[in-house]
Amino acid sequence: MKKNIKKILENALTKLPKFDTSIGNISIDQSVERTKNSNHGDFTTNIAMQIASSSGKNPKEIAENIISEMIDIKGINEIKIAGPGFINFYLDEKSFHDEIATIIDRKDSYAIKTxxxxxxxxxxxxxxxxxxxxxxxxxxxxxxxxxVGNLLEAIGYEVTREYYVNDAGRQMNILCVSIILRLLEINGKKIQMPVASYKGEYISEIARLLLKSNIPSVKSEALFESLPEDNPKGDKDKYIDALIENAIKNIGKKTFNSILEQTVELIKDDIKNDLEEFGVIYDSWFFEKNLEKKGDLDKTLSIIKKNKMLYKKDGAIWFKSSDFGDEKDRVVTRENGINTYFASDIAYHYTKRKRGYGLLINILGSDHHGYITRVQASLQAMGYRKGSLEVELVQFVSLFRDGEKQSMSTRSGEFISLRKLRQEVGNDAARFFYILHSNEQHLDFDLELAKKRSNENPVYYIQYAHARIASVFKQISEQEIKLNKKVGFENLSKLNKKQEKSLMSLLSRYPEVIELAAKKRAPHLLAHYLKDLANEFHSYYNAHTFIVTDNKLRNARLVLIKATQIVIANGLKILGVSAPLIM
Structure with missing residues (x-):
């Protein structure tokens, strides 16, 4: 519907060339909105006021000129000027009736752009x-x-979902030595795990699995020779680094890497299975180590060097990121010749562009804010536009059980895993609660609320609306009554109750919600829309009977609730939530 209003405005403005220079960069699409009060019509636009601000003319006169070019517009009952120059559009009933027919005709493809x-x-x-x-x-x-991926696909984008596996660097060496220590422990050696090591039970489980793969024995005496003190008396980082060095000397780099590769593969497979069970499927898994193996790291630094964006200082190689708005320049190669994590990030983003992707969207934790400018700078230094990288930051989650905040520390092993959360509250509740609020807001995840089977639980409330509609159609089947869609469409004018009009109006908003949620990368907008839609349906269900003796009214009402069921199911599918028929 919004698309039609936009076309009407565009056509009217083309007939008014005197406003061409005033329109400039004004977005007609963004100027059109749903009204908050039905007394002011169904849609409104402030386009006349926007033109007035750049032309210096009276906004009401501009609005009158625009309206004068809108003659016998199909689907619109009335167009009025309100306030300082708003143009309000009042749609006719047939517009809403046609939308109901479109929903039922297109079913699960409704609001999906072809x-x-x-x-x-x-x-x-x-x-x-x-x-x-x-x-x-x-x-x-x-x-x-x-x-976000589902929403972008709904508005016509081709989206590739990728997981970047950080399988290189110091944290991987710490992981490997943690496994080696657990291997020693399994073989009877008494071990005090270093403060900086990984200590979760999963480390012991991986060690037990690796015992079956003929890992060479480790000499524990040599492993602990000449080590500095660990915390609290010493330095935990120096201790773990010395331990890693001893381990590599003891078993050899080849065996060390073999243990590490097998460990990473086991953890990666566990992560992949966990996500797939959660309904999150990736198209690609990109390994950091391949950046060096395939020469992308060297090629990337060579491009930046060729563009005269690298310089040497204090034995290290620096990238001139401050030339592109970063607060300071960044090291890409340390004095010892080892490339930094940032160098890998630059190379990884170079491969993304090289693979033909015009828009790169990274979803990162809120603590990565400083990362944005420097990576955008690296893309610009390679000749790509700044806007080709978009970063969405996700705030932290606090998990509460009976009012008590739960720990999520990976190193200590005392954390609540995603798998355990899913097992406790279910995938549907987890998927919905995670996106119920803006990604920019801190999330307090209430376990007790997520498990409730009541109207207090928003995902249950929405799913119950879908199941209630299914139960109505089960009843008419049992009564050997068939839905006659043709009769229903022809008699939608009989639906003149307050709840019916509200429901039809809200259903017609769905394509606009999908478009807005996708463009703003804001799934919570869809979640809140579905809550409102479920609320409208439950009110309708409680106020009126659907299976009435009047054949025309019955089919009209059944058509309306069928459209409601389709929209709820479609919206839940985008959110990764099921639409049950029975609850």
């Missing part, structure tokens, strides 16, 4: 280090990223 966008999108999300199982914070990233 016209494809030209830009290909690479959507990277979660990308947690493969150092252990996913925790509940990662779950929010997963639910948000997967839903």
């Amino acid at each position: 016209e494809k966008q030209k830009t290909k999108i690479l959507l990277e999300f979660v990308s947690a280090n493969p150092t252990g199982p996913l925790h509940v914070g990662h779950g929010r990233h997963a639910a948000y990223g997967a839903t």
Whole structure:
């Protein structure tokens, strides 16, 4: 419907060339909105006031000129000027009736754009280090990223979902030595795990699995030779680094890497299974180590060097990121010749563009804010536009059980995993609760509320609306009554009750909600819309009988609730939530 209003405005403005220079960069699409009060019509636009601000003319006179070019517009009963120059559109009943017919005709493809966008999108999300199982914070990233991907596909984008596996660097060495220590422990050696090591039970489980793969024995005496003191008396980082060095000397780099590769593969597979069970499926898994193996890291730094954006200082190689708005320049190669994590990030984003993706969307934790400018700077230094990278930040999650905040520390092993959360509250509640609020807001996840089977639980309330509609159609089947859609469509004018008009109006908003939620990367807008739709339906259900003796009225009402069921199911599918027939 909004699309039609936009076309009407565009056509009217083309007939008014005197406003061409005043329109400039004004977005007609953004100027059109639903009214908050039905007394002011169904749609409104402030386009006349926007033109007035740049032309210096009276906004009411501009509005009158625009309206004068709108003659016998199909689907509109009346057009009025309100306030300082708003143009309000009052739609006729047939517009809403036609939308109901469209919903039922298109079913699960309703509001899904068939016209494809030209830009290909690479959507990277979660990308947690493969150092252990996913925790509940990662779950929010997963639910948000997967839903954003679904929304973008709904408005016509080709989206590739990618997980970046950080399988290189110091944290991987710490992981490997943690496994080696647990292997020694299994073989009878008494071990005090270092403060900086990974200590979760999953480390012991991986060690037990690796025992079956003929890992060479480790000499524990040599492993602990000449080590500095650990915390609290010493430095935990120096201690773990010395331990890693001893382990590599003891068993050899080849065996060390073999243990590490097998460990990463086991953890990656566990993460993949966890996410797939959560309904989050990736198209691609990109490994950091491949950046060096395939020469992308060297090629990337070579491009930036060729563009004269690198310089040497204090033995290190620096990138001139401050030339592109970063607060300071960044090291890409340390004095010892080892490339930094940032160098890998630059190379990874270079591969994204090289693979043909015009828009890169990264979903990261809110603590990565400083990361945005420097990576955008690196893309600009390679000749790509700044806007080709978009970063959405996701705030932290606090999980509460009976009012008590739960720990989520991966290193200590005392954390609530995503898998445990899913097992307790179910996938549907987890997916919905994770996206119920803006990604920019801190999330307090209430376990008790998520498990409630009552109207207080928003996901239950929405699913119950869908199941209630299914029960109505089960009843008419049992009574050997058939839905006659043709009769229903022809008699939608009989639906003149307050709840019926509200429901039809709200259903017609669905395509606009999908479009807005996708463009703003805001799944919570869809979640709140579905809550409102469920509320309107429950009010209708409680106020009126659907299976009435009047054949025309019955079919009209059945058509309306069938359309409602379709929209609820479609919306829940985008959110990754099921639409049950029985509850």
